[in-house]
Amino acid sequence: MPFLWIHSGPKPGAEEPEDKPGNQLHLMFNASSRGDVEAFHRAALQGGGSESGAPAYQGPEEMGYYAALVFDPDGNTLEAGFRERKNR
Template sequence: MLDHIFLTVGDLERSIAFYEAVLPALGITVRHDYDGKDGHPDLKGFGAKGRIFFWLRQGVPAPATVHVGFVAHSEAEVKAAHAAALAAGAEEIHPPGPQLHYDPRYYAAQARDPDGHSLEFVFKSWQHPAVDA
């Protein structure tokens, strides 16, 4: 299990606004700013349930090297996150639906954030009991 990830973005304020609009659909509602020191960069974090696990930092993005899959707890969360991402300016990769090439119970949507990073919102029914599929 991962503890955290740093995502390098080209325009930090734009990315903060984007993720503040998208992540609440997945229950990720906590924000935290870390002022870098001793060679560590400033970080803008997002999390839930007492943990900050998704961090943004200013720099030169390399979107072809990054794919982030966010856990959704239902098909409705996948749809809500996808809709929020598109409304916030994301480019659609694929709309919500079953990903039959993986498993018929794998429900997901994908979009590109403002820097072009591939984001996936994923509900795997065998890992999470359906709330409102």
């Protein structure tokens, strides 16, 4: 299922954010596989992005969320994530 998540600005109740990478816009894209997450990360770094979170499980591995995050040249956070279906 395609999914796009967008967040901009400070969190409710937070003070005005400092002007630093990651405090602007956060775009999250749903990836189809772990390989797609890794390809996104490589392409983003090769395209001028900077490291924010190498491809890895976010949170406990049993939660099944595998993602990578980068800062684009304007300081926005770009994330690609894949949620694995776990057999219970």
